[in-house]
Amino acid sequence: MRYDDFASIPAAVGEELAPEERDGMYAGVGGLAHALAEIRQVREWTAEERRLADTIAEQVRAGVGTVTDCSFFDGLVSAIGVLTALDAPGSGAAVARLLELSTPDGWAHEHYSPPRYQDGARPHDLTLGTAGVLLGAVWARRHGVEGAEELAGVAAAILPAEREEAPGGSNWRAVPVRSCVVQRRCRTSRTACRVSRRRSPWPVRSSSFRTSSRPPPPAPRTW
DSSP, rough: OSSSSEEOOOSSOOOOOOOGTSSSSSSSSSHHHHHHHHHTSSSSOOHHHHHHHHHHHHHHHHTTTTTTOOOOSHHHHHHHHHHHHHSOOOHHHHHHHHHHBBBBBBBOOSOOOOTBOOOTTTSSSTTTTTHHHHHHHHHHTTOTTTTHHHHHHHHHHHHTOOOOOEEEEOOOOOOOOGGBBBBBOOOOSSOEEEEEEEOSSSSOOOOTTTSSSSSOOOOOOOO
């Protein structure tokens, strides 16, 4: 943990996090807020822990008014999670900012932009999109934050409209097909579906996608 002009956690020895990741709960100081909340379940904070909590809350609040990232791990939803976990004021400003940035079909994210995606593409998954905003609104509502119910209503109205019927039931894509420029075939079910060729901002491991041409490993022997 470092206290310079701001609180930060180095990504590695001699390596700094990108500014947009510094306050988030994925790799930044926001994640410590949730650890501090767990500590407080079993004992009172020490003076140093209190100082850390106050610093994190102040730092996250300071960025809410200008941030445009609405994502679960590093954006405004992360800010709601951090501030509510610390019982600190400021979640209302994050909720208001999400309402300000909302559009009739969701919230924009810079990852889903031209040339790989159509202008105006909107993600709807938990990590980067509408489902994450809905979860943040639920957190805020549980803490009595003003505007949380309105935000939940906005997000909840968008998701059913983006639902697709699949052989196994309802399905939601991270980004609707209509927003994808480049598409490929994938085998996520017996019926081939079309999804965008995209690379996630975070490492993804999924058995649904084969990323290598090598054959699968042999089945274990039965002795």
